[in-house]
Amino acid sequence: MLGKRCNPVRRCRTGTCLHDAGPIWSGPLIGLSLARCPACSRHLQYGKTEQMIRVLLFAVTFSFSLVVCAIEPFVITDIRVEGVNRLEEGTVFNYLPLKVGDEVDDEETRLSIKELFATGFFQDVRLEREGTTLVVKVVERPSIGEITITGNRKIKTEDLERALEEAELIEGRIFRRAALTSFERDLQDTYLSLGQYSASVSTSVEDLDDNRVALSINVNEGREARIRKINLIGVEKEDLGDVLDEMRLKDRRGFSLLSRKDQYSKQQLEADVESVRTYYLDRGYHDFEVISSSVEISSNKQDIFISIVVEEGELYTFGETVIEGVAEEDRETVLSLVTMEQGEPFSRARISASQSAISDHYSNQGFAFADIRARTQVQAETLTIDTVFTVVRNERVYVRRVDISGNRFTRDEVIRRELRQLEGAWFSSSLVNLSKDRLQRLGLFESVKIETHAVPGTEDQVDLKILIRERETGSVLASAGYSDEDGVLFGIEFRQRNLFGTGKELSLALNNSDAVDAISVDYTNPYLTQDGISRRISFSTRDVDASELDTAEYVLASDSVGVTYRIPISETNSYNIGGSYEKIELGKNRLTPSEFTTLIDAHPESDQFIVTSGISQDSRNDFFFPTSGSTGLASIEMSVPGSDLEYYKVNLQGSYYYPLNSMSLKGSLSLGYGDGYGDTSKFGLPFFKNYFAGGPRTVRGYDSR
Structure with missing residues (x-):
């Protein structure tokens, strides 16, 4: 119109x-x-x-x-x-x-x-x-042609890029200014939560050709705000220092300038408040409350003051412990698993530990879905708390099937022979955990997870799913260098700890230096028999010119071949027995010590038949990075009577791993004693069989020979 x-x-x-x-x-x-x-x-x-x-x-x-x-x-x-x-x-x-x-x-x-x-x-x-x-x-909206981020140090660029993707701010996508504004605001809030109160975030949009725009995200993180003072208000019955020690955040009073614990973080403050709550609840303060927690910042945005107001409440002790839902003949057994005793300070952690112990007890009997409920009854008049454990065993279950996934190279049989929880048997949590530890001790896998899944439509069956992530088990190492002890050295080593996916191990090493020329070959079959007896076959040849080692003037050439069997006697202990033959040639020069000359003159060439025997133990929870468990070896090495050189050596070695937060502490012990016997007793222990201490694996700061 x-x-x-x-x-x-x-x-x-x-x-x-x-x-x-x-x-x-x-x-x-x-x-x-x-x-x-x-x-x-x-x-x-x-x-x-x-x-x-x-x-x-x-x-x-x-x-x-x-x-x-x-x-x-x-x-x-x-x-x-x-x-x-x-x-x-x-x-x-x-x-x-x-x-x-x-x-x-x-x-x-x-x-x-x-x-x-x-x-x-x-x-x-x-x-x-x-x-x-x-x-x-x-009129089309422009697309995002490029994105640049500058000035960020506290937050990694990769993390910011992931956040941009979540906000749909990606190169090639349609540009929405609202999304950029929202991202800018969220990033500013993130810096505030990290204690970067003087941080500022700005964004700019520049037009490009072809209806595209370039986004610039500019961050000025400013100076970090530090915690000047932490005030815990209401702490009267407990030591203030002990409570503050429960917090990871620290104030600047007397604190090392090199530490970062006086750097404020909203998330860490929330975690510290929970740590304080746990501290009190585990020491009998059943009615403990955190009234408030507040954060104030100075006008220059450099100092932070934290105030936490608490109400401790009365101190309670454990009263009676009642077990419900168990047969009379099992009551004493279940009670023995309870870690609390009447009269001790009330502790929620002790209740949780008792729940876990009772749950494990029934889980080991096949009651995988046993429900252990704990409730408390507060007796305000006597300041005691009674604890009632109700046991609902549910159906006893057995393992229908064990499925394995993730083993692209390792054969199924290598994994299944380590399992102690078998198909068709009653479910046992301890056997499942033992199976996991045994798999991790192999050293073939980065990680091992075992999941329990109820079989749909049944109440008495579960399936186990073992999730494997393999690690690289083959390696070829070549080395060249120079050291004061060995001079110019060269070496090459091939090792495969999972030969053709069978779990067998093969290694070949060649080393050459001014002092030592050596070749060694080892082959180990960890399951020679179905019972787990292993066999190790070894061969080595070695030429040593000790004058190059700055130890003593002598020359040694040896060839040896041997076999060792390991016979399991329990889940963590084994008996080791082996034998070897060794041919040794000794030489001297005018600088050879007289202590060595006597033996060299008497036995310039010798044939040794050596027997080794011992007990070994390994209960580590991982081969490469154990956080708990131990290893041990007690062994004797002896040349059989009638050998050219008759001697014996007794060795004791052990390591213990103790979990320490996110790390583990390792303690090691190594003892050894040796001597000659029979016709060799006058020489003592042959000098080339002596013990040596030093180097990075024993005593740091001392030579390794």
Whole structure:
């Protein structure tokens, strides 16, 4: 309709609005009170009443306002899309509700504009009519061409990039300014939670060619705020220093300048408050409460003051312990698993430990889903707390199937022969844990997880799923260098601890230096028999010129071959027995010590038949990085009577691993004694069999020979 005048309430500032292009619709408004006339692009001016109404509607609904001029309905014979560059026209048609043949009116037009805006692809949408053709004019939102991040040190760039992905701010994606604003605000909040109160975050958007933009995220982390003082208010019955020691956050008073524990973190403060709560609840303060915790920052944003207000409450002790849900004959057994005693300070940790012990007791008997409930009954008059354990055993279950996954190279049989929880047997948590430890002691896997899944439709069956992540077990090492002791040295070693996925081990080593030339070959079959008897076969040849070692002047050449068997006698202990043959040739020069010359003159060549025997123990929970358990070896090495050189050596070695938070503490012991016997007793222990201490593995700071 030609010359259609817009709604008089929305009049152009010029006072007229007659156009020959026919009715036109536009959205969204610019600001709250002004929009542009869809044809002449002049600003439309609203009356005051309508302005107030629109402000209220915007504040309540946060929705777009659309200018829709009146139009007489018409039937669409064609649709044309204008303004698309990066997108395909088909994308617009997919989201446009109107199709050729539809009758269009004001309501349909408004809904169509709304649908196209909802895609997020466009920053402006206009619908125009040319005869019976509907023209869709769009202005595409720019895409993100590049993103740069500068100034961040506290937060890693990788972490920021992941956060940008979550905010859908990714190169190639449609740019939404609201997403960038939200990201900027969230990043600022993150720095505040880390104690970076003077940090500031700014963003900028630069236009590029091809309707793209470059985003810049600039961070000024400023100076870190430090904890000046931690006030614990309400601590009266416990030692204030002991309570403060439970917190990882520390104030700056007397604290090392090299430490970072006076750096504030919101997450760490929350964890410390829980640590204080646990401290009190484990010492009998059943009614303990944290009234409030607050953080204040100085005007220069450099010092933080933390205040925690607590109410300790009364000190309670354990009262009676009652066991419910067990047979009379089992009551004493279950009671013996309870770690609390009447009269001791109340402790929630002791209750949890007792629950776990009772649960393990029943789980080892096949009651995998035993439910051990604990409730307390407070006796305020006597300041005691009675504890009631209710045992619900549920059905006894057995293991239907054991599934193994993740072993791409290792054969199933290598894993299954270490399992102590068998298919078809009653479930036992201790056997499951033992199986896991045995697998980790192999040294073939990065990690081992065992999951228990109930079999659907049954109450007495479970499946075990063993999740394996293998480690690289083969290695080829080549080395070259120089040392004061050995001079120029070269070495190459091949080792495969999981030969062809069978769990067998093969190693070959060649070492050459000014002092030592050595070749050694070892082959170990850990399961020579189904009972777990292992066999190790070894061969070595060694030439030593001790004059190059700065120890003594002599020459030694030896060849040996041997075999050793390990016979398991328990889950962690084994008996070792082996034998070897060794051929030794000794030489001297004019600088050879007289103590050595006597033996060399008597036995320049010797044949030794050596027997070794001992007991070994290994209860570590991991081969490479144990955090608990121990290893031990008590052995004797002796040349059999009638050998050219008769001697014996007794050895005792052990290591113990103790968990210490996220680390483990290792203690080691090594003792040895040797001597000659028979015809060799006058020489004592042959000098080339002597013990040596020193080097990084024994006594640091001393030579290894």
